[in-house]
Amino acid sequence: MEKYDVVIIGAGPVGLTLSTCLARWGYRIKHIDNRAEPTATGRADGIQPRSLDLLRNMGLKRKIMAHDPAKVYEVAFWDPNSKGIHRTGTWASCPKFIDARYPFTTLLHQGLIERVFIEDIEKHGVQIQRPWTITGFQNDGKDPSYPVEVRLAHVDGTQTETVRAKYLFSGEGARSFVRDQLGVKMIHKDPIAHVWGVMDGVVRTDFPDIKMKCTIHSDAGSIMVIPRENNMVRLYIQIASSTDPDWHPRKTTTQEEVQRRAKEILKPYTISWDRVEWYSVYPIGQGIAERYTLDERVFMGGDACHTHSPKAGQGMNTAFLDAVNLAWKIHHVERGFAPRSLLSTYESERKLIAENLLDFDARYAKLFSARIPSAGEVSGASSQSTCMQENEFVTTFKASCEFTSGYGVAYNANAINWSPDAHPAQHSLFLSRASGTTKLRPGKILTPATVTRVVDANVVHLEQEIPLNGSYRLYIFGGCPKKNSVALHDLATHLSAPKSFYTTFSHQDLSSKDRYHERHNPHSDFVSVCTVLNAKRADIEIADMLPELLARYQDHVYADDVWDARVPDAKAAAHAKMGLDETRGGVVVVRPDGYVGCVVGLAEGRGTVEALDAYFGVLVGRRLGGERSVL
Amino acid sequence: MEKYDVVIIGAGPVGLTLSTCLARWGYRIKHIDNRAEPTATGRADGIQPRSLDLLRNMGLKRKIMAHDPAKVYEVAFWDPNSKGIHRTGTWASCPKFIDARYPFTTLLHQGLIERVFIEDIEKHGVQIQRPWTITGFQNDGKDPSYPVEVRLAHVDGTQTETVRAKYLFSGEGARSFVRDQLGVKMIHKDPIAHVWGVMDGVVRTDFPDIKMKCTIHSDAGSIMVIPRENNMVRLYIQIASSTDPDWHPRKTTTQEEVQRRAKEILKPYTISWDRVEWYSVYPIGQGIAERYTLDERVFMGGDACHTHSPKAGQGMNTAFLDAVNLAWKIHHVERGFAPRSLLSTYESERKLIAENLLDFDARYAKLFSARIPSAGEVSGASSQSTCMQENEFVTTFKASCEFTSGYGVAYNANAINWSPDAHPAQHSLFLSRASGTTKLRPGKILTPATVTRVVDANVVHLEQEIPLNGSYRLYIFGGCPKKNSVALHDLATHLSAPKSFYTTFSHQDLSSKDRYHERHNPHSDFVSVCTVLNAKRADIEIADMLPELLARYQDHVYADDVWDARVPDAKAAAHAKMGLDETRGGVVVVRPDGYVGCVVGLAEGRGTVEALDAYFGVLVGRRLGGERSVL
Structure with missing residues (x-):
């Protein structure tokens, strides 16, 4: 019997996004769809601003824009x-x-978007099998490594196939066979x-x-x-x-x-x-699935989990984000980076967003049916300023815009999204909005910032510099490199300590395999590292100023020397936008899907890595750090 | 014997650019190259900033950037x-x-760039015939419509073909058979x-x-x-x-x-x-061809006309611009828009640029061999400010940067590039840098400006809004639409006059052919029209504020309401960047290749169109205007 890491049912946006991620990260995938061809005309077509960021991070934006949407x-x-x-x-x-x-x-019409994904998936060796459908499945555990049996058939019934998988995913749309079989109900709020x-x-x-x-x-x-x-x-x-x-x-x-x-x-x-x-x-009615998974082996996402009116143009966007959220968690569990419990956060994070979406759908309709807003409200709602008195209309409208653009999506505090009260890892160096030491909020997307890449002087979008590679992103805002030289070297020393999160998950074949041309993951697939210094590009000599560990990521060293209209008085705009001290800097951990995980102060000594070890220790379910560096 | 509008020898950058333009504009082309395949590796690879503008205007930039240069x-x-x-x-x-x-x-390697052009050419029905070479040609005038006979052969000699053409173009590179046959010498300055x-x-x-x-x-x-x-x-x-x-x-x-x-x-x-x-x-030696054409039927361009060191990275860029300069002139002559004398400006304009390039090549080398510049000179040379005292080094360096970026390319005054002294068309409404009434200089590229398109609120690059369609571009900067309402309506009225340049070249089948979906050339292939108003987008109602002629170009009406850091105090930044009065506006004529032709004041009455008629009258070689509008 053929064995797969993941069997994916349905080649709409959610299934294709999941397939794209996992195929790139090397997983063996069986992907079927019951249509003979990708969507030919019509259906979903709205890509929100935040989704475009994601597509760019996946290297797919340019191909989508080539269709002149x-x-x-x-x-x-x-x-x-x-x-x-x-x-x-x-x-x-x-x-x-x-x-x-x-x-x-x-x-842009959904079929063109689907084709962009399909082309990428095929490049990584996965073919969508069409027109095939699912006829049955069970998590029978007969093979502990591949616990799920999945039965598939050609839609005309002439052929069948039974395979085993580690995971089964339903991206079947509103009428989901998998959801029905699991007995998961759709709740209709409206x-x-x-x-x-x-x-x-x-x-x-x-x-x-x-x-x-x-x-x-x-x-x-x-x-x-x-x-x-x-x-x-x-x-x-x-x-x-x-x-x-x-x-x-x-x-x-x-x-x-x-x-x-x-x-x-x-x-x-x-x-x-x-x-x-x-x-x-x-x-169409509003609906939301009671559960997204029962056993953390068989998952659902996209329209199989939430349906709503097309007015807000959110369907495809929610599907993209469902898939990316699940993809990296499966990856981290399968790579041995995290315990299986990480998978429970898929439902808790994404169901909250779907609930917000349905609430929003209702509120949005009410907002504009109630009365015509005044000119002052219009300009207030569009304004960048937050000083002015905002009435309820303006507040609601702003929240709506943030939500529909995708930037309002925020996950609650949990093991991945640090918070001062709810997270088991506590250390004096954690920074928070509450204490005014950072403007970043765990569970929200990393604030965009424009910086200059040191090696080639290219002006780049910092938040896009690490592609969607399944790794955590460690952004080291180094502040003033001269004043922080000791802190930066201490950071590298303690990252290199034998039980640090950094060393614990380093490549097994680190010393034997040649990774000279590897830009993002020279030491580990668990984490990629960017260093941002408050200095002019021409004043930064990577080899002289940075410890070897950080210098190894020479393509990811940046000068924070680009003026930004949103923080016009800042000398180091990227530092300022994150709410970090421009001199002292700080370390931002970003999840593989681009959301902030935690923010830690950059200090001399071992404190910074202690805090990071504590944070990652909770995530990976084992004790990290605690030994002196051997360096 | 097969007849072609143009026979093009050589499928390097200059030949491909010419072919791309003319194929799009509907000409019948025979295009040969003596290589069996496009460039496989190596050769030219530098695209300068101005060339990227041009490639974008041709709709090819995105495909080039898709190769991640x-x-x-x-x-x-x-x-x-x-x-x-x-x-x-x-x-x-x-x-x-x-x-x-x-x-x-x-x-980016030249072969990838060539393939982007070839794909576009093939879409328009032209195939590059390979590996074929030219064996002879003569402008014998035996067929007055197709005066040039061209003899072609497969490189292995097994097949030959003789065709007749209106024009023959050599883009053969430094070793040009056509140039040798014409007896045109290369002059070696260095x-x-x-x-x-x-x-x-x-x-x-x-x-x-x-x-x-x-x-x-x-x-x-x-x-x-x-x-x-x-x-x-x-x-x-x-x-x-x-x-x-x-x-x-x-x-x-x-x-x-x-x-x-x-x-x-x-x-x-x-x-x-x-x-x-x-x-x-x-x-490699520096060299420049004495002539680019002898009879304005057989032309040369690119490396066939100028060779120089690779240091400044200018070769391919000069080739692109040679080709575009010739393409629109052939088009205007063949469409009956201009007399054959327009073709003489190809050599005079492009040879000047090649001479500048060779001069620059020498000066650039000298500049950096003489001495190491001081830090003050470095910052002075890179500064945006022009107030500071500039020494010779800074002046030379700035001119070098302008030149290598492609923005320093400026054609001299001639029939196309209006000037207060040298141009036969004179009218009190012409604006000039000398009089301080505009910052634009005929013969230089149109200054870029960001504006908001009224119909869809898209923020766009004004200079890119008309694609390279072979038409003149009339940019009507309308100033304050309320104050200029009469001037705008008078402009439309006089444009509609039976002998105006606008009416003279209007479509023959204007009343019979349905052009509802034509955005750029609804009335004429001679000119496309953009209107830019000093007003907020939301305050512009096209149908109410603009005369019918301008409103017909509804996709080309813009609000000048985007702040620009280069003119931070301007209310209407695009007006200000052109050096036009923000209230009174002005009319800018841009050549089909993007260079400014002339700038005219926007006034009530018939003066504005009188000045435009006088300018275009010189170009097209016939008397325009002079009759009252029938409207």
Whole structure:
């Protein structure tokens, strides 16, 4: 019987993202999908700013942008008036108060996005097996190393296959066989079910905002406009809704009926279609799966775990992040870096986000149906300043923008996300927002910062410098290198101590294998290291100023010498944006998926590594450090 | 006998760029190359900042960047000292005083760049015929429409072909059959011939600047280091030079000898090679062709017209710009937009640039051999400020940076590049640097500016908004739209007058052909129009504020509402960067290749269009305007 590390069911965004990560990290994968081809037209299409960061970190952004997607920078709101409809305001979709590299939503048809992933997966030797489906599975433990048996079949029933796997993952979408078999229920918080009509096409219109995202309310109904690649536009029309659990809505509204509705709603403007690429009518309710896994062997993610209205454009984005969250945890368990208990944080972290998403979905609708915001509120909500008095509207709107952009996603304190109260590792050198010693919050994404790479003087995005390689990222903000020379050397000395987290997980073949050209993982796959110094690039001599351990990562040494409009008075903008002292610096641990794990002070002596050993010790479930360095 | 618009000999950078432009604009092309395959390894590899702008304007930049080229931001200078060599300074390769979108040199092997062009050419139906060569040609005028006969043959002599063409272009490189046949001499200004060794490979070294461009002088000789894609580095070593015209240098230096030389020069640092991808030894002298064409039917460009040392990394860049300069002129003559005399400006404009390049080559060498610059000079030379006293060194260095980045390229005044003294068109509304009414200089590239596109709120690069479509670009800086409403409507009215330049060259089938989805050329292929208003995006209603002619270009209406650090106090930064009055605006005519043609005031009445008609009248060789509008 064939054995796989992971069997993945479904080649939509969640399955493909998981497959991409694990294939790159060397796992043996069986990936099936019950469709004969990737998505041809329609379906999800909105990539949020934070997701674009992630795709860039995976090296896939450029291929996605090569399709010339539409970019949505603003959302326009239209309401009825005596002439038909009129614009009541426009809002940045990712306002300036959010520190985003790409402050826009990227609109591209899901099939093109899927193909970018598939190409990458195939490069790493995995083929999606189509059209195949899952017919059964059980975690029978007959083979302790590959405890899950999975039965697969060609959709026409002519062929079957039974394989064993360490993990089974369902990215099957809203109708999940795996979820049904597990008996996991979907919880429907909002009792209203909606029927939506959606149509992609090329139009002719004098409606001035046809290239913007628009929410239009008129006496003839409501419509949402979303620009697309290839001069197309998507229209969402809410056709019907009901709270009656026995409601059986008509799902057969024709294309012509939807076009007629759109024409009515858009009056006094006119619209006609040159061609329709895709048209669908579907009912959708809000729902969330009670569990994402029962045994930490069989997992689910994406639409199999959460469904909601398409209005906020969050579906695919939540799927990406579900998959990345799970991928690195499986990797760390399988590589022996972490105990199996790490896997329990997949459900606790990602289910919280799905719950927030559903709450948000409801709040967002209410926000704009209540009343038209005043001009002062509009500018207040978009402002970078936080001094002004904010009313509830502005506060809610800001939170909404942060959430939809993906930057509001924050995981609660747990073993991975350090906190002053809840984390078992405690040490005087931990920094926190509460104490004002850092602006970073564990569980939130690392703040972006622009720095100069020392070896080639390239101006780079610090948060993107380590690719998605499955390693923790240790950002050493070295402060003033002259004043901190002892601290930096002490740090390296104690990192090299035989029982430190750094040494414990170093390559087994460290002394025998040639890794001269390895940039990110010269010593260990557990962690990659970046050093950022508060100095001009030309004043940094890596070999002279840094201890050997840090100098070995010569491609990851940066000068914090690029001015940033968000901290205009800072000399070392990256230090300042993290809220670290520009002279004394600090050490930031970032999880493999880009979220902050903990922040530690950089001090002379062994304290810094002691704190890091304590933090990682909790994560990896063993005692680290505690011995003197041999160096 | 087959007839072609253009026969192109040679598929290096100059031939491919010409082919790409003309194929897109619908010309019938025969393109041959005597190599069986595109460049496999080595050869030219430096793309300067201005060339990257051009490649982006051609829609090719993204495909080039997809190969992950090296980016050079700084150049390091190393000199001998008692220990071997030491760094005397580093310099930005494109310092901040140059307003560049991409302030770095892009390094990528020529073959990958060629393939990007070839793919695009093939999309437009042209196949490069290989390995074929030219065996003869003559402008015999036997067919007045296709006056040039060209004889071609397979390199193995088994097949021949004779075709007729409107134009023949030699992009054959330094050894040009066409140039020899025409009897055009190469002029060698610098009597020194050099022999260079060049080697691309993957190295191991402790030399700290191996990822920077370096010029290294040591007691053992000189070397130039240039980082490359794929973790490679190129080393140029000057092996020998002589002023003796009968000198026959040894061209057989082995790879091992060059490596030994490099090891000597780099001491006290060590270097060794993991692999060598390409190695070549070649003699090169500075030379420039006396003529680029004799009859304006048979043209030459690229290395066929100018050869020089590889030090400044200019070869391929000069080739790109030769080709684009010729392409649009052939296009305008063949479309009946301009008289044949326009073609004479190809030689006059491009030969000047080649002469500047050769002069620069000499001056650049002298600049750094004379003495080591002081720290004050270094910071002065890189500074954005122009207030400080500049000594000769700083002035020369700044001019060098401008030149090598491509932004110093400036064409002299002629029929296309308006000037207050030399141009036949004179009108009180022409603006000039002399009068302080604009900062733009005809013959120089349009200053970059960031603006907000009104229809979709996208933040865009104004200078890139019109693709390289062969049309003039009319940038209407509308100033304050309320105050200039009459001027904008008068402009449209007079543009619509029956004999204006705008109407004269409008589409023949304007009323019969559906151009609803045409964004750049709805009325005419002669010109594309952008309107930039000094207002916030949300305050601009295109249909209400602009006359119909300008509103038709709804995808090219912009809000000048993006703050720019170079004009921090300006309300309308794009207006300010052009040196136009932020309230009154102005009209900028940009040539199809991106260089400014003329700048005209925006005034109520017919004056603005009168001035434009006078300017274009000179270019197109006929009287324009002079009748009242019928509207």
